[in-house]
Amino acid sequence: MRKTVVLDIVALSSRVVGEHTPFLKSWIEGKKKAIIEPVLPAVTCSAQSVYLTGKYPSEHGIVGNGWYFYDECEIKFWRQSNRLVRSPKIWDHLKAENPEFTCANLFWWYNMYSSVDYAVTPRPLYPADGRKLPDCHSQPMELRDRLQKELGQFPLFSFWGPNTNISATRWIADAAKKVDEWYNPTLNLIYLPHLDYGLQRHGIDFEKIGKDLQEIDQVAEDLITYFEKQGAEVLLLSEYGITNVNQPIHINRILRSAGWIQVKDELGLETLDAGTSQAFAVADHQVAHIHVQNEAIFEQVKSLLRNTPGIEKVLDKNDQVEFGLDHKRSGDLVVVADKNSWFTYYFWMDDAKAPDYASCVDIHRKPGYDPVELFLDPKIKVPLLKVGSKVLKKKLGFRYLMDVIPLDAGLVKGAHGRIPEEDIDKPFIVGKKELISHQKIEAGDVYDLIYHTVKA
Incomplete structure (x- = not known):
């Protein structure tokens, strides 16, 4: 060999x-x-x-x-x-x-x-x-x-x-x-x-x-x-x-506005409760898997997504066969963004209620991919001072929250996922x-x- x-x-x-x-x-x-x-x-x-x-x-x-x-x-x-x-x-x-x-x-x-x-x-x-x-x-x-x-x-x-x-x-x-x-x-x-x-x-x-x-x-x-x-x-x-890309699509906010997303209040902040949501999105760059857990709303979900600006394709299970994507882990619908757009995982309607992990690098807790983790929050006036103080707490063995990530998806200028x-x-x-x-x-x-x- x-x-x-x-x-x-x-x-x-x-x-x-x-x-x-x-x-x-x-x-x-x-x-x-x-x-x-x-x-x-x-x-x-x-x-x-x-x-x-x-x-x-x-x-x-x-x-x-x-x-x-x-x-x-x-x-x-x-x-x-x-x-x-x-x-x-x-x-x-x-x-x-x-x-x-x-x-x-x-x-x-x-x-x-x-x-x-x-x-x-x-x-x-x-x-x-x-x-x-x-x-x-x-x-x-x-x-x-x-x-x-x-x-x-x-x-x-x-x-x-x-x-x-x-x-x-x-x-x-x-x-x-x-x-x-x-x-x-x-x-x-x-x-x-x-x-x-x-x-x-x-x-x-x-x-x-x-x-x-x-x-x-x-x-x-x-x-x-x-x-x-x-x-x-x-x-x-x-x-x-x-x-x-120049257009983030907050797909879970769209589904929430339709009444299909369930959130849980945790100490005044919101988390997505996927198990009790009627329909929700697993956002992954320019592709999102939509899980519809109430069959009665399936066609409504499909129609809403087809009429959402920035969404180019809405693939049901039959359509997914063409792309070799028909697997039980796939969503009931898979949506593909157009060339200028990508999907965020954001599900909160008010940034003041975003979960604590939203402003952190926390790839395992977020219910979707978050490229905004590549940025320091531009609203932080002295980023080195804020980050340094948190690193000091870490070295001293104190609990700390490295909440330095912005909630502005418009900062992201490049994406992938679609063909x-x-x-x-x-x-x-x-x-x-x-x-x-x-x-x-x-x-x-x-x-x-x-x-x-x-x-x-």
Whole structure:
């Protein structure tokens, strides 16, 4: 089997490869590139699961970055157990053919408790005093300690949130080289998220994202150079491209105004009670899953959504078949935004009653994806002073609330999730010319390309 590296540079599209990415531009020109027709929804968890199983959400069950767990009547995002993915993975296939095959997975999602040989993934510590501390999880368990001894603590707060920067992506890249040095796996899967964040903040504005592009270009050059020196075959790919948006759709507020959302008063603030709501939305970038728990209002919900500005498609269960999205975890309706719009999870009508987690980086409690977590609240007059005082409380062991995130969805300028009209905004895969024979492939074909690269 051939030593292979799959380098996932999130949000890389043909539109952003150019003057700010000189290494990638040159490297790609010497290879063969194929546009990937993205899966719907074009989001991290769904796209990665298609690439690693060769199946679509209707089979592997990953209908988004999160979904409504019917048995618990709760919306949960960013779960981590690989057992949620209901289809065999590429490493299972390859290991069955050759017991000497090994695989390392560096930060691709659903990376806990899988059958992969070596895994590293973000996993904070949550002491009983309410703090959240940076850390990661690994397989084997001692790999976590070895990596953090060599590279320092995984910089969790640079991985996501308003302090996001290149250091987390650089840590992942350095960890990938260490894992390769120590274990020499046959297949390395490496996730580099840095570009995703600036593009969601600013959209396609090269004056603002040029630095991000230069930084990811440098990390890619370092990794590709390292692995090619080891004789590895490098496949470069992305999961989706990000496009400009200017209209947030507060879809749960629309459903609430119709009388279908149930909220609970908690100390004067509101939380969404999904189990008793007649209809609610699980918002995930430019796609939202609508669960209608009162059949009598189904047609009313459908009609309301079809007439909502910014919504381009309303897919019932029959329509979802066309997109490979017909799974029990999918909503009774799946709505897709138009190219200028995206969906918030906001369900409160008055910001004074927003739940306490709304103004925090709290990806597991929010009943939907929240890109506004990438911003510090511009209303804070001296942000360093406010953040610093909260960090001091944390260091002293006091309970604290890092409520520094704004509630202004209009700050977000880039999004993804729908299938873009232009190929220049779609993901792509790059490899040797003899391995990639088409100019465009389906998302499910990525699995075969990885498989045949390893087997070649």
